[in-house]
Amino acid sequence: DTGVSQDPRHKITKRGQNVTFRCDPISEHNRLYWYRQTLGQGPEFLTYFQNEAQLEKSRLLSDRFSAERPKGSFSTLEIQRTEQGDSAMYLCASSLVGIDTQYFGPGTRLTVL
Amino acid sequence: GEDVEQSLFLSVREGDSSVINCTYTDSSSTYLYWYKQEPGAGLQLLTYIFSNMDMKQDQRLTVLLNKKDKHLSLRIADTQTGDSAIYFCAGSYIPTFGRGTSLIVHP
Numbered sequence: 001d002t003g004v005s006q007d008p009r010h011k012i013t014k015r016g017q018n019v020t021f022r023c024d025p026i027s028e029h030n031r032l033y034w035y036r037q038t039l040g041q042g043p044e045f046l047t048y049f050q051n052e053a054q055l056e057k058s059r060l061l062s063d064r065f066s067a068e069r070p071k072g073s074f075s076t077l078e079i080q081r082t083e084q085g086d087s088a089m090y091l092c093a094s095s096l097v098g099i100d101t102q103y104f105g106p107g108t109r110l111t112v113l
Numbered sequence: 114g115e116d117v118e119q120s121l122f123l124s125v126r127e128g129d130s131s132v133i134n135c136t137y138t139d140s141s142s143t144y145l146y147w148y149k150q151e152p153g154a155g156l157q158l159l160t161y162i163f164s165n166m167d168m169k170q171d172q173r174l175t176v177l178l179n180k181k182d183k184h185l186s187l188r189i190a191d192t193q194t195g196d197s198a199i200y201f202c203a204g205s206y207i208p209t210f211g212r213g214t215s216l217i218v219h220p
Contacts (some may be wrong), residue, residue: 004155033207041212042201042210042212042213043156043201045207048207050220056207056218091156099159099207100205100206101144102158104148104155107153107154109153
């Protein structure tokens with residue numbers, strides 16, 4: 001399967017714990033995006049990378065959230081000191097510069113108890 | 114980003130055509146997209162249209178773009194129960210998604 005993959009698919013954690021999600025984009029894609037989607041809403045943009053550079057961050061991305069893409073391939077999204085309001089689906093997408101068609105992964109469902 | 118508005122729900126009978134509408138505010142997108150999301154899944158790219166086109170047909174899907182009115186529509190011919198999902202329209206670069214349209218197909 002050469003699509004976008006995300007791991008884990010589901011994560012249950014207790015409030016205050018740290019969690020980390022991984023996204024592997026389509027191999028030749030140089031842009032990678034993170035979104036958050038809560039129930040009944042559309043995806044909300046969090047941040048995106050072009051190669052290893054983080055080019056834009058939403059105001060939604062509080063200082064408890066950090067994303068990396070160290071080698072310009074896979075990316076990780078870490079949430080520190082999770083809160084119940086962090087419960088959501090975290091979606092990753094990738095695209096090629098200049099084409100901008102985003103292909104989404106299956107998402108990671110986070111539940112904070 | 115752009116603001117996007119869609120009707121929240123659409124209910125159709127199996128075999129009928131479905132038309133999902135979208136209005137947007139930012140006209141700078143090079144492409145406009147339709148995505149489909151099934152429960153618990155990510156967004157699946159359905160089709161897209163280049164911003165200088167008026168219409169695109171792709172098998173059962175027809176996309177119409179009215180740039181003057183900033184209106185995009187998706188027509189699904191011969192709608193099937195497997196088409197039941199939430200549909201999102203989006204622009205390019207960093208799109209703003211609305212709440213999507215939940216399509217319910219009755220047998």
